[in-house]
Amino acid sequence: MSSTTHDTHHEHGDHHAPPYGITRWLFTTNHKDLGVLYMSFALLMFFVGGAMAMVIRAELFQPGLNVVDPYFFNQMTTMHALVMIFGAVMPGFTGLANWLVPVQIGAPDMALPRVNNWAFWLLPAGFVLLLATLFMPGGGPAGGWTMYPPLVLQMGDAFPFLIFAVHILGISSIMGSINIVATILNMRAPGMTLMKMPMFVWTWLITGFLIIAVMPVLAGAVTMLLTDQYFGTSFFNTAGGGDPVMFQHVFWFFGHPEVYILILPAFGIVSAIIPTFARKPLFGYSSMVYAVAAIAFLSFIVWAHHMFTVGMPLAGQLFFMFATMLIAVPTGVKIFNWMATLWRGSITFETPMLFALAFVILFTIGGLSGLMLALAPVDLQYHDTYFVVAHFHYVLVTGAVFAIMAAVYYWLPKWTGHMYDEKLAQWHFWLSVISVNVLFFPQHFLGLAGMPRRIPDYAVQFTEFNMISSIGGFVFGFSQLLFLWLVIKCVRGGEKASDQVWEGAQGLEWTLPSPAPYHSFETPPVVK
Amino acid sequence: MISKMLVRALAAIGLLASAAHAAAEPGESGWRQPWGMNLPEGVTSLSQETYDLHMLVFYIVCAIGAFVFIGIFYSVWRFRRSAGARPAQFHHNTMVEIIWTVIPFLILLGIAIPATQSMITMRDTTDHEMTVKVTGYQWLWEYEYMDEGISFFSRLDEDSQRARQRNPEVAPEEVDHYLLDVDNPLVVPVDTKIRFLLTSNDVIHSWWVPELGWKQDTVPGFVNEAWATIEEPGVYRGQCAELCGRDHGFMPVVVVAMEQDDYEAWVDEQTGGEESAQAASGDESGSESGGGESGEQAGGGEPEELSQDQLMAQGEEVFGNQCAACHQADGQGMGNFPALAGSSVVTAEDPQEVLDVVMNGVSGTAMQAFGDRLDDREIAGVVTYIRNAWDNDTGDVVQPAAVQAAR
Numbered sequence: 015m016s017s018t019t020h021d022t023h024h025e026h027g028d029h030h031a032p033p034y035g036i037t038r039w040l041f042t043t044n045h046k047d048l049g050v051l052y053m054s055f056a057l058l059m060f061f062v063g064g065a066m067a068m069v070i071r072a073e074l075f076q077p078g079l080n081v082v083d084p085y086f087f088n089q090m091t092t093m094h095a096l097v098m099i100f101g102a103v104m105p106g107f108t109g110l111a112n113w114l115v116p117v118q119i120g121a122p123d124m125a126l127p128r129v130n131n132w133a134f135w136l137l138p139a140g141f142v143l144l145l146a147t148l149f150m151p152g153g154g155p156a157g158g159w160t161m162y163p164p165l166v167l168q169m170g171d172a173f174p175f176l177i178f179a180v181h182i183l184g185i186s187s188i189m190g191s192i193n194i195v196a197t198i199l200n201m202r203a204p205g206m207t208l209m210k211m212p213m214f215v216w217t218w219l220i221t222g223f224l225i226i227a228v229m230p231v232l233a234g235a236v237t238m239l240l241t242d243q244y245f246g247t248s249f250f251n252t253a254g255g256g257d258p259v260m261f262q263h264v265f266w267f268f269g270h271p272e273v274y275i276l277i278l279p280a281f282g283i284v285s286a287i288i289p290t291f292a293r294k295p296l297f298g299y300s301s302m303v304y305a306v307a308a309i310a311f312l313s314f315i316v317w318a319h320h321m322f323t324v325g326m327p328l329a330g331q332l333f334f335m336f337a338t339m340l341i342a343v344p345t346g347v348k349i350f351n352w353m354a355t356l357w358r359g360s361i362t363f364e365t366p367m368l369f370a371l372a373f374v375i376l377f378t379i380g381g382l383s384g385l386m387l388a389l390a391p392v393d394l395q396y397h398d399t400y401f402v403v404a405h406f407h408y409v410l411v412t413g414a415v416f417a418i419m420a421a422v423y424y425w426l427p428k429w430t431g432h433m434y435d436e437k438l439a440q441w442h443f444w445l446s447v448i449s450v451n452v453l454f455f456p457q458h459f460l461g462l463a464g465m466p467r468r469i470p471d472y473a474v475q476f477t478e479f480n481m482i483s484s485i486g487g488f489v490f491g492f493s494q495l496l497f498l499w500l501v502i503k504c505v506r507g508g509e510k511a512s513d514q515v516w517e518g519a520q521g522l523e524w525t526l527p528s529p530a531p532y533h534s535f536e537t538p539p540v541v542k
Numbered sequence: 543m544i545s546k547m548l549v550r551a552l553a554a555i556g557l558l559a560s561a562a563h564a565a566a567e568p569g570e571s572g573w574r575q576p577w578g579m580n581l582p583e584g585v586t587s588l589s590q591e592t593y594d595l596h597m598l599v600f601y602i603v604c605a606i607g608a609f610v611f612i613g614i615f616y617s618v619w620r621f622r623r624s625a626g627a628r629p630a631q632f633h634h635n636t637m638v639e640i641i642w643t644v645i646p647f648l649i650l651l652g653i654a655i656p657a658t659q660s661m662i663t664m665r666d667t668t669d670h671e672m673t674v675k676v677t678g679y680q681w682l683w684e685y686e687y688m689d690e691g692i693s694f695f696s697r698l699d700e701d702s703q704r705a706r707q708r709n710p711e712v713a714p715e716e717v718d719h720y721l722l723d724v725d726n727p728l729v730v731p732v733d734t735k736i737r738f739l740l741t742s743n744d745v746i747h748s749w750w751v752p753e754l755g756w757k758q759d760t761v762p763g764f765v766n767e768a769w770a771t772i773e774e775p776g777v778y779r780g781q782c783a784e785l786c787g788r789d790h791g792f793m794p795v796v797v798v799a800m801e802q803d804d805y806e807a808w809v810d811e812q813t814g815g816e817e818s819a820q821a822a823s824g825d826e827s828g829s830e831s832g833g834g835e836s837g838e839q840a841g842g843g844e845p846e847e848l849s850q851d852q853l854m855a856q857g858e859e860v861f862g863n864q865c866a867a868c869h870q871a872d873g874q875g876m877g878n879f880p881a882l883a884g885s886s887v888v889t890a891e892d893p894q895e896v897l898d899v900v901m902n903g904v905s906g907t908a909m910q911a912f913g914d915r916l917d918d919r920e921i922a923g924v925v926t927y928i929r930n931a932w933d934n935d936t937g938d939v940v941q942p943a944a945v946q947a948a949r
């Protein structure tokens with residue numbers, strides 16, 4: 015219809031509405047559109063990864079070979095992790111950042127809108143490649159998401175597709191992060207100093223740096239796998255003078271900051287929601303900022319706590335044990351600050367608050383089991399058992415995923431202009447929070463009682479807790495369909511939301527109309 | 543299914559109640575029980591130490607957890623708006639921030655001290671009295687007694703093997719120690735400081751017996767060290783703990799700890815027989831798989847001549863135990879494991895190449911060398927079998943003599 019000049023001419027027109035049709039989504043550079051795309055993609059991947067988890071729990075429902083072949087089981091555990099980490103949680107957070115960072119700092123859009131579009135559209139490409147491996151000769155990756163050699167090199171023809179998929183996903187998140195960091199550092203409204211930024215923006219600023227620092231390391235590690243496999247190098251091949259354990263060091267140098275990438279934005283979300291529903295400012299804002307920064311720093315020097323059993327020098331084990339234990343200090347500070355925020359507040363229990371409170375409690379459980387795992391001598395028992403599985407699902411499901419759900423309920427009225435169905439949402443919350451504990455709590459016992467992780471079949475003594483866990487898993491899985499329905503319902507209609515939405519909400523995004531206009535803050539707001 | 547579970551739950555409760563008096567099955571430690579939920583105290587000083595440390599931090603984290611949860615539940619109840627709470631507006635207090643930074647730090651220091659001590663003890667393999675080398679394979683273990691000259695392989699027992707198939711002849715519930723039993727356990731003496739040297743032949747595995755108090759990865763090309771002094775005779779079970787491929791869940795570890803006398807008798811038994819002596823010294827012509835466990839071979843003399851039926855029967859058994867995990871019972875292979883049915887190597891006119899692959903493996907792949915692990919008759923059988931099963935129908939046989947010649 016129009017030439018480019020025509021478009022630019024109208025770019026800042028008052029009535030600039032989004033174009034219609036598929037091209038709107040393909041070519042959009044609008045941060046809100048991209049936020050929606052990211053989050054929809056994350057939701058889709060959440061169900062894909064969730065379906066894989068259902069296969070896993072079905073196989074583990076009772077002893078024996080029941081549902082799938084052990085090799086396929088291994089593909090499921092591997093893919094479940096890759097899909098959930100790179101497909102659901104990371105894009106979920108990036109989507110939230112896209113939508114929220116500009117409106118929270120008073121910017122009209124992201125600093126690099128085209129990069130933003132490209133970063134998103136790489137994701138579906140990467141995942142088509144990754145998921146396609148399941149249908150290739152030899153099947154998908156089955157050596158665990160950690161891709162340890164030599165095992166990963168036994169993969170079938172799909173091996174290079176796995177590597178390229180990881181490359182693409184890495185490039186996507188690096189570009190996304192550069193964009194977010196650039197936006198935060200350059201596009202704040204006048205008066206919005208760093209120490210006035212909402213916690214969510216702070217946590218994303220730090221997360222952005224973490225991603226930029228470690229994604230290239232992952233890319234390097236998997237590239238070395240590729241050259242070992244096809245070009246005769248021996249980085250990780252002992253026969254050629256290499257060392258398979260070196261891969262683990264490189265991988266976890268990426269992998270440990272990665273787990274903080276998956277949790278820091280959650281801290282930001284919870285720090286926004288708790289003050290709103292306690293109707294009281296966040297306690298210890300600056301110590302919260304420092305705590306996040308400290309956690310981010312420490313995350314670079316603890317990687318080998320994933321490797322206490324590989325046979326590293328005693329001094330290494332001790333160093334990594336001490337450094338890991340130290341992380342408990344800033345993490346504790348955060349939890350205590352949230353508690354102090356609740357103290358003498360005026361608290362109501364809308365769904366976002368329920369998820370946020372569940373986050374604080376259940377994440378604490380994950381943190382405490384993390385402290386246990388930090389102790390190297392006992393980790394020689396815990397390592398690679400279901401105790402570890404329980405630990406990281408407490409921090410990632412009841413941690414990261416619960417935070418994302420809290421965020422969706424919290425900001426959905428701002429995005430859609432409608433209130434979600436509170437009653438149904440409370441159902442979703444209670445079903446989820448109960449079933450998720452039935453699902454993961456018994457796994458602590460299984461691990462301590464001696465059940466290794468990543469096994470498709472187990473000794474009969476583990477039957478009872480596995481059954482309980484599977485039942486919890488199915489209920490949790492199916493409860494998430496409610497979430498899907500709630501979101502769809504809210505997008506399609508519902509009670510009109512006010513601009514403020516929540517009585518106690520503070521921040522620039524709540525000064526915008528609900529739904530927020532396609533272009534916001536074209537004239538920067540003034541922050542006192 | 544639910545009702546079955548309830549029955550089992552009740553049974554377990556009964557069992558717990560009578561646990562104080564119920565003597566566990568002879569030799570079993572009694573730690574492995576349905577509804578088990580904690581680490582074992584185990585039978586070594588190390589396992590006791592890790593257990594104590596585990597319980598210590600467990601109580602500490604429970605206390606911290608209780609503090610946090612009570613704090614949160616109390617606040618949300620006490621300051622709920624529906625009870626008319628009005629919000630205060632304070633948002634900062636440097637003193638409390640310092641307190642809740644310093645106190646956790648001190649608690650951590652208190653935990654770090656015993657943890658460091660334990661770690662140091664765990665790594666101290668000096669003054670060991672014997673050495674066992676553990677080698678991980680996909681998906682079995684090899685044990686070598688460095689001083690006694692004994693070595694053998696240890697793999698999932700046949701009952702579990704049968705019960706873990708799809709639509710099994712026996713249900714897992716009916717197998718004693720399903721997935722936790724092996725054909726040849728590691729036999730060791732009590733009250734002896736044993737040094738373990740751990741390595742792998744293919745991918746990374748991890749050798750774990752909870753009642754010894756640790757697991758240790760076995761990394762190809764590297765040798766890790768660990769130690770244990772077992773204080774009580776008994777049978778201690780564990781599993782591979784590092785994902786190592788399709789049958790990762792099916793490579794258990796069983797350690798049988800015996801009184802010194804019994805152990806010596808066992809050693810004599812192992813080294814006494816003529817055949818195993820050959821295995822122990824690594825004698826080329828002996829070709830015994832070791833441990834005297836699979837010793838069907840007529841020692842020393844002329845290899846026997848077998849009929850096709852005998853060879854096929856022998857081969858089918860070996861194939862089921864050794865090869866089917868990768869190449870599949872129907873010979874169709876799977877993933878990276880090639881199909882043997884219709885393979886040009888397998889069906890070639892001259893069996894030399896396939897003999898070579900089976901005996902020497904294909905280096906750099908999961909296809910291991912079976913030459914040292916199987917005797918002449920077993921190799922002859924399995925090669926005959928794969929050359930004739932699944933419409934491969936070469937119609938010829940490979941005799942043990944040919945295998946011996948190829949060694």
Ligand SMILES: [Cu+2]
Binds near residue numbers: 747783786790793
């Ligand atoms: Cu293994």
